[in-house]
Amino acid sequence: MYKSLKIGIVNCKFGENVKVVEPVNLYGCEIGANCFIGPFVEIQKKVTIGSNTKVQSHSFICELVDIGDDCFIGHGVMFINDLFSEGGPAGGDQSKWKSTSIGNNVSIGSNATILPVSICDNVVIGAGSVVTKNIIEPGTYVGNPARKLK
Numbered sequence: 504m505y506k507s508l509k510i511g512i513v514n515c516k517f518g519e520n521v522k523v524v525e526p527v528n529l530y531g532c533e534i535g536a537n538c539f540i541g542p543f544v545e546i547q548k549k550v551t552i553g554s555n556t557k558v559q560s561h562s563f564i565c566e567l568v569d570i571g572d573d574c575f576i577g578h579g580v581m582f583i584n585d586l587f588s589e590g591g592p593a594g595g596d597q598s599k600w601k602s603t604s605i606g607n608n609v610s611i612g613s614n615a616t617i618l619p620v621s622i623c624d625n626v627v628i629g630a631g632s633v634v635t636k637n638i639i640e641p642g643t644y645v646g647n648p649a650r651k652l653k
Contacts, residue, residue, distance in 0.1 A: 518554060532564075535572065553607065567602035567619075574605060577613035577630065584619055 510528040518536030523529070527540060531548025534540065538552060541560035546552070550564050553572035558564070562580040570576070584600040585593045593599035601619030605611075609622055612630030622628075622638045629645030629652070638644060643652045 514548075524560075541578075559613070566597075567600055568605070569603070570605040571607035571609065571624070573608045575610040577611055577615065579614045580611050581614075581616045583616065586619065 510530055512523065512527065513530040515529050515531065516533040518534060518538065520537045521534050521540070522538070523540045524542040526542060528545040529540070532546045532550040532552070534552045535554035535556065537555045539557040540546070541558060541562070543561045544558055546558070546564045547566045549566045550568045552558070552570045553574065555572055556570055556574040556576070558576040559578040561578055562576050564570070564582050565584045567584050568582050582603055584603065586601060588599060603617060603619050604621040606622055606624035606626065608624055609626045609628070611617065611628040612632065614631045615628050616633045618633070618635050620634055620637050622634065623641060625641035626638055627643040628634060628649060629643065632645050632649040633647040634644065635648040640651065644650060645652050
């Protein structure tokens with residue numbers, strides 16, 4: 504026997520002209536004006552997304568993520584808020600979760616993984632990259648771990 508949980512779109516704040524392609528799981532998040540949210544995206548509570556930002560299909564944006572204006576989140580991008588600091592998942596202990604801050608005009612390529620970091624304005628993250636440290640200088644970053652290319 505199983506219990507089916509249907510989330511859909513619950514307790515979200517939307518700016519003007521937001522386009523959401525269902526199916527999605529959006530709950531307790533705030534989406535700015537003129538944003539696009541593709542299908543099969545999950546955006547959890549306590550997430551804010553600025554205006555004019557696009558989130559492509561199959562991306563996961565966990566709690567405690569802030570994304571700025573004019574950003575692009577590619578297909579299948581994963582945000583992480585639990586670093587398994589004690590060797591396993593924190594589970595319900597949210598005090599162990601960490602936050603992520605993405606600046607304005609940031610593009611994140613498909614299948615990138617973003618650990619709890621801060622990324623400054625005007626950054627490009629290459630597809631498949633893993634961002635493990637704060638990015639404090641504009642530029643293009645690629646690889647695992649992501650390093651500045653130019």
